[in-house]
Structures are given as structure tokens and as C-alpha cells.
Amino acid sequence: GGAAITAAILNVAGAGDEIVAASTIYGGTYDLFAQTLPPLGINTHFVDPSDPANFEKEINDHTKVVYAETIGNPNANLIDIDAVAAVAHKHGVLVIIDNTFATPYLYRPFEHGADVVVHSATKFFGGHGTTMGGVVVESGKFDYEKSGRYPTFTNPDPSYKDVTWAKLGAGAFTTKIRATVLRDTGASLSPFNAFLLLQGLESLSLRVERHVYNAQRVAEYLSKHPKVAWVRYPGLADSPDHALAERDFPKGVGSIFTFGLKGGEEAGKQLIDNLKLFSLLANVADAKSLIIQPASTTHAQLNDEELASVGITPDLIRISVGVENIDDLLADLDQALAKL
Incomplete structure (x- = not known):
């Protein structure tokens, strides 16, 4: 997943370029944007994604990417991707969306304006914690010529016989990744890992359906427990993202969420x-x-300031609900909470 995100960014951004990203993203991605890319000359503006206008405020002549996650990690916050994409496209900026937590079974970002989608295939695609991998997919609809922001796509590339990537049409983004970024950085998936991920994909929809069912039941159980202080899950009626969940996630909002205990x-x-x-x-x-x-x-x-900006407190617990029997899961939580 990290390789997929890094490759997607390096495919369009270089020294002097900027990213506007939701602050509520996975810690590893946050660190990539905040620590690893700046020495390469690529800087990121992190914004509160609850208001699409916050993205627009940070877009300038150097912006190459607007970046967000469909379901935030770890707090399962939702973003109005349609509105964010509309803001980015008004300024001719490419939209990259990490859809790892939702999977294509629950949410398809291309139908909501995304231009490029990345996945950590290590997660739901593989499904069993056996394989690491990343995926980059493009919609094929972004107009690099009209945008005017991407000279590496619209000018001949001397490292590849002066090909002009934008002229390849629907496959421009991923062809350029394979021909240049992957060529030069070497983050290539092994054949056996690819086989394991393809095996996982065969049962993706079946597993995610069970994941979501179990997660909803676990969230409801925790929200009613006297020793639980709070639960953040968009599937709960009292969640601030519940309306967005009902609009954009009719099959459920994944199986990863957070909660905190009254004991801290x-x-x-x-x-x-x-x-x-x-x-x-x-x-x-x-x-x-x-x-x-x-x-x-x-x-x-x-650091403490960064943790606060992404909504992570010391008492926060992230839970990833599996596909076990729901009665067993609730019984385990019940006996563990009873011992506090």
C-alpha cells in the first residue's frame, strides 16, 4: 500500500510541487507526506476534510494532488468525495483516493469523481494477513492537456524515447507508473504474492458482507456498554457521518472503527x-x-500536535472486526470488559 501511494504521488509530483491532503489519514501515509516527501521538495497541506472548502483554500499554482481516504484510518470518518472532487477539478487538480477500508464492494470512488484510486491490497484484497501488496487504478478520464498542471504528461519524456504520456489517453497514468516510477524504484509485486491476492479477491464480496454485519453488531454492543465512553462508527445513528453513510454506503461502512473506555x-x-x-x-x-x-x-x-490534528487520543482503541461467529465476538468482549 505504501508503495502504491508513493508511486502515485511521484508519478505526478516533483520538487516544488504540493499536495492537499485530508488530515484524517493513516499514520504511515501522514508520515510519508509530512516527513519523507519534503526533503524531495514535495510539501503537503493537511486540512480538516469535513468541509470541502478547506481543500480549496490550500490549492495554489503548485498543487498537483488532492488526496483523501474514503473511510478514514483509524476513526472511520467519511468525506463527501463528490464535493471534494468538484473543488479539485475546478482548479484542474488530480484527485487520488485511498479506498482500502471500503473496497470496491462498498464504494467505487470513480463514480464519485476520483481520478486515481489506491489500495493496500495487504488488507481486504488478501484478507488473511499473508501478503503485502499495493494497487493503483486510474479512471482514464483526467484531461492533462486541459489542466495545464502536468508538464511531465504533456511534454515528451526523454527517459522513454520522448513519448508524451497524455497522448496515451485512458491508460496514461498507470502506463507512466509502470514505465518510469516502477522501473526506477523497483517496488514490484512477486508472482506468488500476486497469486495470493488473486485468491483473496475471489471471496472479497462474501467476506466484506460478513465483516460489515459483524462490525455493526459490535459497534451497537459497545455503544450501549456502561464501561464504554464513546464509539466512532458511521453505521450508528448518532454518528455525525451517519447521513453520509446512508447516502454513499448502502452496503455498510466497513469493519474498522474506534472507541474509548471510561477508564481511559x-x-x-x-x-x-x-x-x-x-x-x-x-x-x-x-x-x-x-x-x-x-x-x-x-x-x-x-507528535502530540499531529496526533491531535488527526483525531487520535491516548484512550483511543482501533478495532478491526473479522468474520468469526458474532456470538463468539460479543462473548469475548463481554468477558474482557467484565474484568475491568
């Missing part, structure tokens, strides 16, 4: 230690259920 950070650690069926693991979207505290793991590289 220490109670969260005790809960994780008490669980028997849930695994303490930094991955998500496995067939088995997973649980973790992002502030000390997936987002540990962020």
Missing part, C-alpha cells in the same frame, strides 16, 4: 490484554478480529 488509556490496555479471540495486531481487515491502540503503535511516529 490504562483501561484500554487492560481490555486488550483480557481479550482471547481478538488479536493484538497492527494490521486490519484480516478474516480474524484485531485490536490495537494507535497512539502507541500505528501512529507512534506522530
Whole structure:
């Protein structure tokens, strides 16, 4: 996934260019944008994605990408991708959307204005935590000539016999990635890993349907438990994103979300230690259920100010609900919470 995102950015941006990104993204992506790309001359403006106007405020002559996730990691916040894409396209800027948490079964970003979609295939595509991989897909509809922002697409490329990538039409973005970025950086998926991911895709819709069903039940259970302080899941009626969930996610809003306990950070650690069926693991979207505290793991590289900007508090627990029997999952949570 990291390779897919990096390749997608390097395909259109270089020294002096800028990205406008939702602040509510995966910690690894945030670190890529905030720490790894700036020494290469690519800088990012992070914005609160709840208002599409925030993206427009940061777009300037150097902007090459507007970037967001369909379902934010880890807080499962939703964004009006249609509105964000409309803002970006008004200024001729390419829209890249990470659709890892939603998968194409729950949400198809191209139907909402995205130009390029990236996935961490390590997650739902593989489905069993056995394989790492990334995917980059393009809509084929972006007009680089009309935009005027992408000379590497509209001018001849001397590194590839002076081909003009924009003239390739619908396959311009991904052809350029394969012919230049992949060629020069070497992030190539092995044949066996590709085989495992293709095996996972065969059961994607079946698994995601069960993931969503279980997640809704677990979220409802936690929201009513006396030891739980809060739950952030768009499938709950009291979620600020519930209306958007009903509009854009008729099949459900994934199986990864967050919650906090009234006992705070220490109670969260005790809960994780008490669980028997849930695994303490930094991955998500496995067939088995997973649980973790992002502030000390997936987002540990962020400072306190950055953690606050992405909505991560010390008490926050991220849960990835698997496909086990729902009664077993609820029983495990019940016995673990009872020990607090």
C-alpha cells in the first residue's frame, strides 16, 4: 500500500510541487507526506476534510494532488468525495483516493469523481494477513492537456524515447507508473504474492458482507456498554457521518472503527490484554478480529500536535472486526470488559 501511494504521488509530483491532503489519514501515509516527501521538495497541506472548502483554500499554482481516504484510518470518518472532487477539478487538480477500508464492494470512488484510486491490497484484497501488496487504478478520464498542471504528461519524456504520456489517453497514468516510477524504484509485486491476492479477491464480496454485519453488531454492543465512553462508527445513528453513510454506503461502512473506555488509556490496555479471540495486531481487515491502540503503535511516529490534528487520543482503541461467529465476538468482549 505504501508503495502504491508513493508511486502515485511521484508519478505526478516533483520538487516544488504540493499536495492537499485530508488530515484524517493513516499514520504511515501522514508520515510519508509530512516527513519523507519534503526533503524531495514535495510539501503537503493537511486540512480538516469535513468541509470541502478547506481543500480549496490550500490549492495554489503548485498543487498537483488532492488526496483523501474514503473511510478514514483509524476513526472511520467519511468525506463527501463528490464535493471534494468538484473543488479539485475546478482548479484542474488530480484527485487520488485511498479506498482500502471500503473496497470496491462498498464504494467505487470513480463514480464519485476520483481520478486515481489506491489500495493496500495487504488488507481486504488478501484478507488473511499473508501478503503485502499495493494497487493503483486510474479512471482514464483526467484531461492533462486541459489542466495545464502536468508538464511531465504533456511534454515528451526523454527517459522513454520522448513519448508524451497524455497522448496515451485512458491508460496514461498507470502506463507512466509502470514505465518510469516502477522501473526506477523497483517496488514490484512477486508472482506468488500476486497469486495470493488473486485468491483473496475471489471471496472479497462474501467476506466484506460478513465483516460489515459483524462490525455493526459490535459497534451497537459497545455503544450501549456502561464501561464504554464513546464509539466512532458511521453505521450508528448518532454518528455525525451517519447521513453520509446512508447516502454513499448502502452496503455498510466497513469493519474498522474506534472507541474509548471510561477508564481511559490504562483501561484500554487492560481490555486488550483480557481479550482471547481478538488479536493484538497492527494490521486490519484480516478474516480474524484485531485490536490495537494507535497512539502507541500505528501512529507512534506522530507528535502530540499531529496526533491531535488527526483525531487520535491516548484512550483511543482501533478495532478491526473479522468474520468469526458474532456470538463468539460479543462473548469475548463481554468477558474482557467484565474484568475491568
